[in-house]
Amino acid sequence: MVADCYRREALINQALSAQIPAPRLRWLEEHDGWVVLGIDAVDGGRLPATPWRADELTATLDAYTLTAEALSTPPASLQHVGLKPVGDDGDFADWRNLARGATPTEVLPAWMPLDLLQALASLESGWREAVAGHAVLHHDLRQDNVLIDASGAAWICDWNWPCLGASWFDLVLLLATAHADGHDATSLFTQHPTARGVTDEQLDAALAALSGFFLTAGGQPPADWSPHIRQHQTWCGEVTLRWLADRRGWSF
Template sequence: MPFDKLDPIAELESTWRSAVAGTAVLHHDLRQDNVLLDAHGSAWICDWNWPCLGASWFDLVLLLASANADGHDATAIFQAHPTAREVDHDQLDAALATLSGFFLASGAQPPADWSPHIRQHQTWCGEVTLRWLAERRGWHLWPGLR
């Protein structure tokens, strides 16, 4: 069965700038390997290669994408988080649509000699964010993307 949701994804993606606008300093690559826990249980965010300004909840979306892939209810966790209090469904979905497109397009680029596994990682991130978006929207993905 082909995936017939490209137009709705493109429509969501067209709103990403306003959806994720803000003045919070973002890590913009927050994932579990960029978080260190010290002996006292404090979390330290490291590897700040892509800092930028945006909505305070955007880094949470990046972090929860992999949690969703591990079977956690990322939407429920997101909605319960203080930074997501006033975020509507379309804002979150615009962020997911944009992230999935960015990661899938990046993953399709030629291999990078500076990081031999980056394209595989980017493709995985694109699939994970697209899967989360599809779950939220009730869409069925094509075979190979579960």
């Protein structure tokens, strides 16, 4: 239920430490199954520009640096909300399922080169080990979950899905969108404090896992609860896969 998501967001928001740049919950009201959250307004708050501007992308990466430092280990305030390891509710096995025929390739976009399935399945098989960790992840760090304030600083919003894993995993989808907008995502990733010691294979395993998940999900029948979700999922799958292809020297 959507109401349960808002209740969970309220619980998590209240447990975030003060140094995390996130708007704060002020009140919660419930009536006849409806849940309303009152959250601080961000002064001059607006979504980052599309395509990504370099200064706003830098501000977002800086905000995540503060967030990752504060959440490098689960603070006591968050330990009681029942955080699970990333992937605890299921495996990213979509490329492997496609490669062995358990999922029909018809779910994929027409532009997808099927001769890459085995390579993608092999990379994907290492995702769980690659992203394992004990840090708290936002787990939905996207352009539309960020607000830029009047001074140009970034705020991270919508804390519905935190889990445990390696801090750098939060950067993968965010920087895939930056790659799509012409930024050097790999350099931005390797320069970020959370990515110290992360190998090429670890990043590529994460990109493979996310691209398979999103492209397969995007090929499912339309969802009446969100009429544009399949289009969005397919786009997320494409930007992650194209970043991976650029890193691997694949062309399609």
